[in-house]
Amino acid sequence: MYQYDQYDQQIVNERVEQFRDQTRRYLQGDLSEEEFRPLRLQNGLYIQRYAPMLRVAVPYGLMNSRQVRKLAQIARDYDKGYAHISTRQNVQFNWPALEDVPEILAELASVQMHAIQTSGNCIRNTTTDQFAGVAQDEVVDPRPWCELIRQWSTFHPEFAHLPRKFKIAVHGCAHDRAATLVHDIGLEALRGKGGELGFRVAVGGGLGRTPMVGSVINEFLPWPHLLSYLDAVLRVYNRYGRRDNKYKARIKILVKALTPEVFARRVADEWALHKDGPNTLTEAEVARVAQHFVDPAYRDLENQPALLEQWDKQHPGFARWRVRNTHPHKKPGYVAVTLTLKATGEATGDLSDKQLDAIADLAERYSFAEVRNSHQQNIILADVEQGKLLELWQVLREQGFATPNQGLLSDMICCPGGDFCSLANAKSIPIAEAIQRRFDDLDYLFDIGELELNISGCMNACGHHHVGHIGILGVDKKGQEFYQVSLGGSGGRDATLAQILGPSFAQDDMADVIERIIKVYLEQRSEDERFLDTYRRIGMTPFKERVYAVSH
The missing domain is CATH 3.90.480.20 (Sulfite Reductase Hemoprotein; domain 2)
Known part of the structure; x- marks a missing residue:
C-alpha cells in the first residue's frame, strides 16, 4: 500500500495544527458557527443528531494493521468504543467530542491517516473492488490508478469548491464489485485489442434524490491521458453545474440536461486544450506509484x-x-x-x-x-x-466474525439512519435487525441464495437502496416513520435502478413484507435463478399482488 513521503506527512501534520487553532478559536467564540462550518467540513467533521461524526479517509479501502489498531485506540479513548464502516470504504466515529477532534486527527496523522476531503463539495474518497490485486477475474489492478487519482485530486485548487460533492470509483475485473455506474465518474480499467491499457469512462451516475445510471462518454481512454481527461470532465462540471439549487447541482443533472452526447463533446473540446499538458502520465510516474502495490511475499504453494x-x-x-x-x-x-x-x-x-x-x-x-x-x-x-x-x-x-452470509439476504447494506443521522426520516438499524432475525435460519438463507438488500433512512441514499435487489427507504408520513420498498436494482455491470413496489409500510410490518416477497421468488424461480433474475423475468406484478393482498 502507498506510504507517505516527508512532504505528505508534513502537509497532514500542518493541517492538524491548523484545525487545532480553528477549533480553539471557535470554542472561544472568536469564530461563528457559519465561519466554522466550512472549516470542520474540510476536516471530515459533521454535526449529527446527538454528537459530531468524524469520517476518516481510507483510500480505496486499504489499511495496515497498525492503522487498524490506531482506530481501535481512538474508539476506546475518544468515542463510545466502536467505529463504523461506510459504503465508501471509509471509517466513521459517531460520538467524538468537538474539543477532542484535533487530537484525534493528530493520532491519525501518526499512522498516515487523515479526514481530509471526506466531506464538503470536493472530490471524495476514490473507491474500488475489495479484491483488487488478488481477484482471479481481474484484468488490471486498479489500486495504482486509484492512488494516482487520489494524489491528483487531494487539495486540487480548481476543484475544492465544486457545485456538489463528487465521487469516483474504479474497477478492473470481469465483475463490477465497486458499483462504478452509480458514481459521478465510473472507470473500468481494461485492455484493448492489442493488449494496450485504457479506461472506459462513464459519467453522471449517482443515487440520492434523483438516482441515475452513468452514461459511457469514452469507450477507451488511453492510460496516459487519464488525469487530463478527468480534469476536462471536472472543468465542464465546474463551469456548467448548477449552483443555485443543491438538489440539482450534481453532475448527473448536468449530463441529463445537456444529454450525454453533448456533455461528451464539451469534455472533448475542453480536453483538446490540455490533452498533452503537465497532467499527461508517463511510465515513470505510473511505476513510481505502482511500486507500492507489488505482491507480498507469497509462498510457492499449490491449490489444495x-x-x-x-x-x-x-x-x-x-x-x-x-x-x-x-x-x-x-x-x-x-x-x-x-x-x-x-x-x-x-x-x-x-x-x-x-x-x-x-x-x-x-x-x-x-x-x-x-x-x-x-x-x-x-x-x-x-x-x-x-x-x-x-x-x-x-x-x-x-x-464473532464467521457468520457465513456474504452475499446473502442478511448481509445487507444499511446506513446509520435516524438513530444517529440528523437528515434521516426514519431509523434503519431496527429494520435491518428485524429482517435478520426473521431470516436467521442459515439453511433458509442458503436456499434463497444471492440477494442484495439495501436500507437507507432518507432520500440521500447512503444505504444505496436504489441498487439493491430489494431496497428499503425510510420516509416520513405526518411525523411517523414508514418504509418504501423497491425491487430489481443492481449496482453491477448490468446496473439498474429499483422500481417502487407501491405504498409504504409501517415498521412492524417490514419483516412480514420481505418474507412475502421472498416466498413469491421461491415459488416462481427456475433452476439456478437468483432473485434478480426471477424479478427481471416475471416483473413486479406477482410481488405486488402478494404483498398488498395480505397487507390490505
Missing part, C-alpha cells in the same frame, strides 16, 4: 482441493462458511476471506474497539498485516493460505 473437501466433510459449518465467505485468489494456494459485519443483533458495519484489535491481530497472523473495507461494509483479509483456512475459521467463530 482435497484438503479443503476433507475439512468440508468433517466440519459442515466450515463448508458453509467457505462457500460464502471465501473468494478465489490469483495466486495458487491462497484465498481472500470476507469477515461479514452482519451478525444478527449487531448494527450493520459496526466494529468494537476489541474487534478492531482482533482484526489487526488476524491480519498480521494470516494476511501480510493488510486489511480491506468493502463497499458492502465488510472486512476482507485478502491473502490467506488455504492450508490455514480451518484454523482461521475456528478463530473467527470465537470472535
Whole structure:
C-alpha cells in the first residue's frame, strides 16, 4: 500500500495544527458557527443528531494493521468504543467530542491517516473492488490508478469548491464489485485489442434524490491521458453545474440536461486544450506509484482441493462458511476471506474497539498485516493460505466474525439512519435487525441464495437502496416513520435502478413484507435463478399482488 513521503506527512501534520487553532478559536467564540462550518467540513467533521461524526479517509479501502489498531485506540479513548464502516470504504466515529477532534486527527496523522476531503463539495474518497490485486477475474489492478487519482485530486485548487460533492470509483475485473455506474465518474480499467491499457469512462451516475445510471462518454481512454481527461470532465462540471439549487447541482443533472452526447463533446473540446499538458502520465510516474502495490511475499504453494473437501466433510459449518465467505485468489494456494459485519443483533458495519484489535491481530497472523473495507461494509483479509483456512475459521467463530452470509439476504447494506443521522426520516438499524432475525435460519438463507438488500433512512441514499435487489427507504408520513420498498436494482455491470413496489409500510410490518416477497421468488424461480433474475423475468406484478393482498 502507498506510504507517505516527508512532504505528505508534513502537509497532514500542518493541517492538524491548523484545525487545532480553528477549533480553539471557535470554542472561544472568536469564530461563528457559519465561519466554522466550512472549516470542520474540510476536516471530515459533521454535526449529527446527538454528537459530531468524524469520517476518516481510507483510500480505496486499504489499511495496515497498525492503522487498524490506531482506530481501535481512538474508539476506546475518544468515542463510545466502536467505529463504523461506510459504503465508501471509509471509517466513521459517531460520538467524538468537538474539543477532542484535533487530537484525534493528530493520532491519525501518526499512522498516515487523515479526514481530509471526506466531506464538503470536493472530490471524495476514490473507491474500488475489495479484491483488487488478488481477484482471479481481474484484468488490471486498479489500486495504482486509484492512488494516482487520489494524489491528483487531494487539495486540487480548481476543484475544492465544486457545485456538489463528487465521487469516483474504479474497477478492473470481469465483475463490477465497486458499483462504478452509480458514481459521478465510473472507470473500468481494461485492455484493448492489442493488449494496450485504457479506461472506459462513464459519467453522471449517482443515487440520492434523483438516482441515475452513468452514461459511457469514452469507450477507451488511453492510460496516459487519464488525469487530463478527468480534469476536462471536472472543468465542464465546474463551469456548467448548477449552483443555485443543491438538489440539482450534481453532475448527473448536468449530463441529463445537456444529454450525454453533448456533455461528451464539451469534455472533448475542453480536453483538446490540455490533452498533452503537465497532467499527461508517463511510465515513470505510473511505476513510481505502482511500486507500492507489488505482491507480498507469497509462498510457492499449490491449490489444495482435497484438503479443503476433507475439512468440508468433517466440519459442515466450515463448508458453509467457505462457500460464502471465501473468494478465489490469483495466486495458487491462497484465498481472500470476507469477515461479514452482519451478525444478527449487531448494527450493520459496526466494529468494537476489541474487534478492531482482533482484526489487526488476524491480519498480521494470516494476511501480510493488510486489511480491506468493502463497499458492502465488510472486512476482507485478502491473502490467506488455504492450508490455514480451518484454523482461521475456528478463530473467527470465537470472535464473532464467521457468520457465513456474504452475499446473502442478511448481509445487507444499511446506513446509520435516524438513530444517529440528523437528515434521516426514519431509523434503519431496527429494520435491518428485524429482517435478520426473521431470516436467521442459515439453511433458509442458503436456499434463497444471492440477494442484495439495501436500507437507507432518507432520500440521500447512503444505504444505496436504489441498487439493491430489494431496497428499503425510510420516509416520513405526518411525523411517523414508514418504509418504501423497491425491487430489481443492481449496482453491477448490468446496473439498474429499483422500481417502487407501491405504498409504504409501517415498521412492524417490514419483516412480514420481505418474507412475502421472498416466498413469491421461491415459488416462481427456475433452476439456478437468483432473485434478480426471477424479478427481471416475471416483473413486479406477482410481488405486488402478494404483498398488498395480505397487507390490505
